[in-house]
Structures are given as C-alpha cells and as structure tokens.
Amino acid sequence: MSTTPLLDLTRAKEFAFEADQLRELVITFEQSLAQAIAALYQTIREKPLDMTGPLFTALVPHLTVLLGEVRACRSAL
Known part of the structure; x- marks a missing residue:
C-alpha cells in the first residue's frame, strides 16, 4: 500500500478562503465518498x-x- 496521501486539498483551498469553508468542503467530500463506497x-x-x-x-x-485521510483532515480542521 502506498504511503503517499491520497487526499490533496490544494484545489479546495483555492475555493475556501476561511477555515469554516474548507471544513464544509471536506465534510461534503467525506459524505460523497461514503455514498460512493455504499454504491x-x-x-x-x-x-x-x-x-x-x-x-x-x-x-x-x-x-x-482515502476515507480515513478525509476523516483525519476533518477532525484537524
């Protein structure tokens, strides 16, 4: 298994100018990823x-x- 992180927030940070906005983007991504896994x-x-x-x-x-990385990122925000 690769140790390179799969989650890259570079593009998200271009749209989220405040920490709350970035947190919301990460939450949305987490929910979408969880739905994709269920599908x-x-x-x-x-x-x-x-x-x-x-x-x-x-x-x-x-x-x-990836889901673990998203959740770790979310908890750090």
Missing part, C-alpha cells in the same frame, strides 16, 4: 462475483485509506 458495495451485490470481485478487492483498500 460500490451495492453494485458488487448485484453483479456476478467473477466480474466484480477482482475490481472490488483492488479498489476498496484505497477507498478505505
């Missing part, structure tokens, strides 16, 4: 495992790391 789980349940299993197995660890 991925649902898709995996609806498709044959031989089609989705390898993709799911490869993707989920990265999503989990």
